[in-house]
Amino acid sequence: MKNIDTYDFSGKKVIVRVDFNVPLNDKFEITDDTRIRAAIPTIQKIREGGGAVILMSHLGRPKEGPEEKFSLKHLIPDLNDKLGTEVQFADDCIGEQAKQKADALQPGQVLVLENLRFYKEETKGDEAFAKKLAELADVYMNDAFGTAHRAHASTAIIAQFFPEEKLFGYVMGNELKSINKVLKEGEKPFTAVLGGAKVSGKIEIIKHLLDKVDNLIIGGGMMFTFIKAMGGKIGNSLVEEDLIETAREAIEKADELGVSLYIPTDTIAADKFDNEAETKTCKAGEIPEGWMGLDIGPETIKNFNDVIENSATILWNGPMGVFELESFAKGTIAIAHAIANSTEKGAFSLVGGGDSVAAVNKYKLKDKVSYVSTGGGAMLEFIEGKQLPGVLAVQE
Ligand code: AMP
Numbered sequence: 001m002k003n004i005d006t007y008d009f010s011g012k013k014v015i016v017r018v019d020f021n022v023p024l025n026d027k028f029e030i031t032d033d034t035r036i037r038a039a040i041p042t043i044q045k046i047r048e049g050g051g052a053v054i055l056m057s058h059l060g061r062p063k064e065g066p067e068e069k070f071s072l073k074h075l076i077p078d079l080n081d082k083l084g085t086e087v088q089f090a091d092d093c094i095g096e097q098a099k100q101k102a103d104a105l106q107p108g109q110v111l112v113l114e115n116l117r118f119y120k121e122e123t124k125g126d127e128a129f130a131k132k133l134a135e136l137a138d139v140y141m142n143d144a145f146g147t148a149h150r151a152h153a154s155t156a157i158i159a160q161f162f163p164e165e166k167l168f169g170y171v172m173g174n175e176l177k178s179i180n181k182v183l184k185e186g187e188k189p190f191t192a193v194l195g196g197a198k199v200s201g202k203i204e205i206i207k208h209l210l211d212k213v214d215n216l217i218i219g220g221g222m223m224f225t226f227i228k229a230m231g232g233k234i235g236n237s238l239v240e241e242d243l244i245e246t247a248r249e250a251i252e253k254a255d256e257l258g259v260s261l262y263i264p265t266d267t268i269a270a271d272k273f274d275n276e277a278e279t280k281t282c283k284a285g286e287i288p289e290g291w292m293g294l295d296i297g298p299e300t301i302k303n304f305n306d307v308i309e310n311s312a313t314i315l316w317n318g319p320m321g322v323f324e325l326e327s328f329a330k331g332t333i334a335i336a337h338a339i340a341n342s343t344e345k346g347a348f349s350l351v352g353g354g355d356s357v358a359a360v361n362k363y364k365l366k367d368k369v370s371y372v373s374t375g376g377g378a379m380l381e382f383i384e385g386k387q388l389p390g391v392l393a394v395q396e
Pocket of ligand 1: 323
């Protein structure tokens with residue numbers, strides 16, 4: 001496979017699928033530029049190598065055709081600053097103007113195409129649309145890990161028009177390296193910490209990880225399906241009745257494989273789903289009727305801490321409780337700090353999934369973990385063992 005570090009970009013026009021799906025306020029100002037910052041090294045590498053860059057992305061969820069609030073033109077001032085050059089813009093991602101601007105691009109210059117999702121052909125993976133995008137460039141680069149699990153025109157279908165000249169950018173490369181490092185080359189003991197609301201969203205991951213981990217820690221709303229499967233009383237806590245059997249099977253499989261499964265022993269129970277609710281700490285399997293567990297309790301925090309601090313590789317996905325409400329955030333805060341401490345002592349830690357990433361950002365621990373994955377859904381599918389179309393299309 002071609003590698004961004006060694007590829008000769010001189011005189012080439014490179015069309016790069018980036019993830020510029022950033023939040024904008026009502027004045028169209030960027031409120032979180034993480035994704036743009038992440039793409040800068042890739043863009044600069046191509047420019048320094050003598051190539052011209054054509055950037056394409058989606059932004060938001062436009063319904064039918066162009067919408068002002070989803071225009072990528074709002075990103076141009078920020079890109080000018082970050083790249084230290086006058087970035088050009090084509091107000092349609094395909095067609096005459098885009099073609100003319102792409103043709104006229106000189107080495108080192110950058111052109112941004114208008115939002116790909118102004119065409120429904122993008123998400124449909126339309127081949128003719130992908131071909132029109134492909135005609136703008138000599139080389140295809142995918143640097144959008146966040147959409148790699150989708151077989152869209154710009155993330156996967158387009159690659160066929162560049163049978164030789166296709167490669168990953170740094171964002172994509174780093175994501176794949178970090179996840180592979182954890183799943184395939186992780187030092188032992190390897191601990192996965194899974195939380196979040198539902199077992200249904202995580203069951204495939206649990207199954208896939210049982211073969212790989214030494215310790216599996218379960219928290220969040222999904223713990224109660226496991227606790228019920230073990231015969232516990234969970235009051236009004238979140239539960240997926242139809243997955244109790246599946247949870248039981250996972251417990252048995254962990255036992256067969258010698259995986260240490262850690263299910264909370266105590267919980268912070270509340271009389272209603274409210275920050276101002278009355279709360280009490282109780283045994284996780286003895287929650288009174290009318291009460292619901294909304295966070296892990298102090299004994300559990302201590303036990304989870306011990307496991308995490310003695311791990312060499314840690315994967316974290318999903319909060320331990322309803323961390324959006326301050327009254328139920330303690331468990332998630334404690335676990336985030338435990339992962340940061342373990343990382344400081346030499347462990348490799350990978351944090352992924354929207355809510356866990358939000359948590360490390362909120363508690364200012366982003367720089368204290370080894371890697372924060374930018375692609376929630378893509379990361380989960382990758383961990384489940386699925387082939388991602390956006391990755392496959394470049395590798396094939
Ligand atoms: P997910 O999208 O599946 O990762 O779930 C994240 C959501 O799970 C967050 O919004 C949390 O508030 C929620 N959550 C975590 N613990 C609990 C709990 N004990 N009961 C209900 N919801 C929870």
